[in-house]
Amino acid sequence: MVPHPSPLSVRLCPPEAADPFLLARATLDTSQASTNHLLHDGDNALQRLLQAEYGHDPDDPVSTAPAPLSSEDLATAALRRARRSGTVLPLAALLAHGRTGPHATIAATEMWPETARWHGAAHAESSLRSALCHTTSPKDATFLVDLAIAADLRPLTTDATVQLLETADRGLRHALWRYLHQTTGPDTPLPALATASDPYEQLLLQPPRLSLPRRPEASGLCVVQSMLLGGIDTPGEGASGGLSVLLGGLGDQLAQSPDIGCIVTLVAAGHRDFVHDPRLSYEHSAGHYIVRVPVDAPTVPAQGDMHRHHAALTWWVVRLLRQLPRVDVFHLRYADDGSLALADAAERLGSDMVFTVTPDPHRHLSRRHAETRVSDPRRMAELRFDLHKVFAADRLVARATRVVSIPGRSGSQELMRYFPQIADANAGAGPTAAPEGITPFAASSHREVNGASPLRTLYADSRRGDALGPEDQRLPVWLCVGRLHPMKQQDHLVRAWLATEMWRVSTLVLIGGSRTGATEVEKEMRSKIDRLLEGNLTARRRLALLPARDNRWIRSLERTLADPARNVPSWYVCPSAKEEFGIAVLEAMEAGLPVAGPHSGGVPHYLQDGVNGILWDTNRPAGLEHGMRRLARLPKGKRLGLAKAGQETVRQHFSVERMARVLAAEYRSARKARPGQDPA
CATH class of the missing domain: 3.40.50.2000 (Glycogen Phosphorylase B;)
Structure with a gap:
C-alpha cells in the first residue's frame, strides 16, 4: 500500500434503494464489499462497468460473461480501482497505457508520480528509458515523455532527445520540446533542429514572459x-x-x-x-x-x-x-x-x-x-x-x-x-x-451601451433573424440568455412557445452563441430552431436569436424590459435540463424580471415557486408548456409581486461581496x- 492518507476514508450515508451507482459507491469504504449482485443483465452497460470498477473480487466474472466489456474498459476499471485503494502497481503496468485509450491514460497519469516515488527515481527512470527504446509508436513515446516530465525524471540525454526529434510527429515533437525546456533550464536555447511551423510552436519554442501592467504584489x-x-x-x-x-x-x-x-x-x-x-x-x-x-x-x-x-x-x-x-x-x-x-x-x-x-x-x-x-x-x-x-x-x-x-x-x-x-x-x-x-449593476451603464440602447438594437428590423420589428414593441417578451447547447434546451423552449400558440400574442428573444466561427454544437442548435419555424412566417418574425452579447448589454436590456413604465409584460425563462446554480437567472431576478427556472438542480435553492418566481418541469415538453401558460395567465399585480420578491432575494443573499x-x-x-x- 502507498503510505499516504486514504482519500476514501468515509462515513457512509445509506444509499438510495435500487440505484446501482449509489450501491457501487457505497463500497468505497471497504475492501470486502462486492458489486456482483448488480450483474442481472449481461448487456446492461452501467451494471457491468460498475462491477468492473468498484468490485473487489479478482475472479470477477465480468470479462467472461455474455457481451463482455472491451479490454480498454477493463484496463480503465482496474487502474481506477487500484488508485482508489492506494495499491502500488508495477511501473510496467502504468507504462503500458499510452495507447489503451484516453480514460485509462488519464488514470495511469494520475497514479504515475506517486508510483514513481514509491519505486524510486532510478528505477522509474530506467523503466522509462527502456520503454522509450522499445516503442515504435509516436503516441506511446509522447505518453512516456510526458510521464518523465510529470515526475521530473531524465530518461533521455539531450543528444538522444535531438535524435528522436528527427522522426517525431507533431505531438511527440511538442512533448520533446517541453522535456528539453525542463531538462536544460528555462533560459537555454533549444537545439537548432527545433524550428516552428506555426504561431503555437513559436510560443512553445520560446515561451514568452508574462507582460502585466504592474507586477503582482508579493504580500497577500x-x-x-x-x-x-x-x-x-x-x-x-x-x-x-x-x-x-x-x-x-x-x-x-x-x-x-x-x-x-x-x-x-x-x-x-x-x-x-x-x-x-x-x-x-x-x-x-x-x-x-x-x-x-x-x-x-x-x-x-x-x-x-x-x-x-x-x-x-x-x-x-x-x-x-x-x-x-x-x-x-x-x-x-x-x-x-x-x-x-x-x-x-x-x-x-x-x-x-x-x-x-x-x-x-x-x-x-x-x-x-x-x-x-x-x-x-x-x-x-x-x-x-x-x-x-x-x-x-x-x-x-x-x-x-x-x-x-x-x-x-x-x-x-x-x-x-x-x-x-x-x-x-x-x-x-x-x-x-x-x-x-x-x-452590482452599474446604473450609469443602463442608459446606453456602445452608442445604442439595447431596446433600439433589439427592435431594429423583424426581417433580420437577430432582431424584432418596431411594430412588435407592445407585445409581451419571453427572454432567455445562455450558450447554445442541448443542455440549455433553447429548442425545447421554442417548441413550447409554438405549441402553446404564444407566438400569436408574444415575442421570444434568445441570446447566445458565437458571433463568428460558430461551433458545431451551436450550428446544430440553430438548425433545430430553424426547422421548428419552417412555414410559420409570423413566428419566425417574432423570434429573435441574437449572438452572445456583453454582460453589461444583457443586464441593461433586462432592466429596460422590466421597467414598469414600459407597461409591457416581460418574463425571463430558463429551460435548461439542469443548472448547478444559474447566474443568468439571478441576474434577471436582480433586474426586476419575473423568472421561471428548472425545478431540479441549484435554482430551487433560491427560487420558491409562487413566492419569488416560478419553478417548472424542464424535463418534459408538457412541463414547459404548462409553465408558459401559467406565467402568461398571471395577473399584473402577481407578476410584479414575484419580480419584486425575486429582486429582494438577490439583493439580500446573493452579492459577490x-x-x-x-x-x-x-x-x-x-x-x-x-x-x-x-x-x-
Whole structure:
C-alpha cells in the first residue's frame, strides 16, 4: 500500500434503494464489499462497468460473461480501482497505457508520480528509458515523455532527445520540446533542429514572459482560478456561460480583499484566439489578471477533448505562473481533465488547492444510463465519459486542501450520497457551502451601451433573424440568455412557445452563441430552431436569436424590459435540463424580471415557486408548456409581486461581496492547513 492518507476514508450515508451507482459507491469504504449482485443483465452497460470498477473480487466474472466489456474498459476499471485503494502497481503496468485509450491514460497519469516515488527515481527512470527504446509508436513515446516530465525524471540525454526529434510527429515533437525546456533550464536555447511551423510552436519554442501592467504584489495571497472551457469576457459563446461572468466579477471583488495580493484567472486560447487577440496576459481590473494558456487547437477545446491537452496544460501553467512572486492557492471548479491538469500544476508549484464539488453527473447517472446497452457505441461513449468525470471528481476531492460546495436544497446530504468520502473533508468538518453571487449593476451603464440602447438594437428590423420589428414593441417578451447547447434546451423552449400558440400574442428573444466561427454544437442548435419555424412566417418574425452579447448589454436590456413604465409584460425563462446554480437567472431576478427556472438542480435553492418566481418541469415538453401558460395567465399585480420578491432575494443573499468574503476565508484556511506555511 502507498503510505499516504486514504482519500476514501468515509462515513457512509445509506444509499438510495435500487440505484446501482449509489450501491457501487457505497463500497468505497471497504475492501470486502462486492458489486456482483448488480450483474442481472449481461448487456446492461452501467451494471457491468460498475462491477468492473468498484468490485473487489479478482475472479470477477465480468470479462467472461455474455457481451463482455472491451479490454480498454477493463484496463480503465482496474487502474481506477487500484488508485482508489492506494495499491502500488508495477511501473510496467502504468507504462503500458499510452495507447489503451484516453480514460485509462488519464488514470495511469494520475497514479504515475506517486508510483514513481514509491519505486524510486532510478528505477522509474530506467523503466522509462527502456520503454522509450522499445516503442515504435509516436503516441506511446509522447505518453512516456510526458510521464518523465510529470515526475521530473531524465530518461533521455539531450543528444538522444535531438535524435528522436528527427522522426517525431507533431505531438511527440511538442512533448520533446517541453522535456528539453525542463531538462536544460528555462533560459537555454533549444537545439537548432527545433524550428516552428506555426504561431503555437513559436510560443512553445520560446515561451514568452508574462507582460502585466504592474507586477503582482508579493504580500497577500496569490489565488489562481480557472476558466478553461470558455472565455472570461465572452459569456454565451461556445462553452462560455455563467461561470465566466461569475469569475470575472468574483476575481475583481477578491482583488479588493485585504488578504489577497492578486487574483489570476486562467483561460485557454487556441490558434485563432491568439490571431484575434495576441495578448498572453492582461489586467481585468486592479489586482485581477487574466493569463491565456496556449492550447494546440484552433480554439478552446471541448470538455471531451481536454484530455488531449492534459500534459501541455500542466507544463504551460507551471511555466507561466513561475514568473509570479508566489502562487498560494488554486481554486478549481470542473471535474474534468482540465482541472486534473491544473491540480498537477498546483502540486508542482507547491500550491494548495480548493475544489468546488457538485453531484454532477452523479445525481442523474443511473437514470440516464438505465437503458444503455454494451452493444450501443454512442451511448457507451457517453456512459464512459460520465464515469470518467466521476473518477476526476474523486481525485480532485482527494487532492484538495479544502473542499467547498454550492448551496443546495439538500445541503451536504446530497453530496454525501454521491461522495461518501467527503465527510472527512476540511479536517472532518465536511465541505463548506460557499454562497454564490452576482456583481452590482452599474446604473450609469443602463442608459446606453456602445452608442445604442439595447431596446433600439433589439427592435431594429423583424426581417433580420437577430432582431424584432418596431411594430412588435407592445407585445409581451419571453427572454432567455445562455450558450447554445442541448443542455440549455433553447429548442425545447421554442417548441413550447409554438405549441402553446404564444407566438400569436408574444415575442421570444434568445441570446447566445458565437458571433463568428460558430461551433458545431451551436450550428446544430440553430438548425433545430430553424426547422421548428419552417412555414410559420409570423413566428419566425417574432423570434429573435441574437449572438452572445456583453454582460453589461444583457443586464441593461433586462432592466429596460422590466421597467414598469414600459407597461409591457416581460418574463425571463430558463429551460435548461439542469443548472448547478444559474447566474443568468439571478441576474434577471436582480433586474426586476419575473423568472421561471428548472425545478431540479441549484435554482430551487433560491427560487420558491409562487413566492419569488416560478419553478417548472424542464424535463418534459408538457412541463414547459404548462409553465408558459401559467406565467402568461398571471395577473399584473402577481407578476410584479414575484419580480419584486425575486429582486429582494438577490439583493439580500446573493452579492459577490459576500461570496468573496467566504472564499477568501477558505483560501486562508487552505494555507493554514499546511504545516510551516505562512498564510499571509
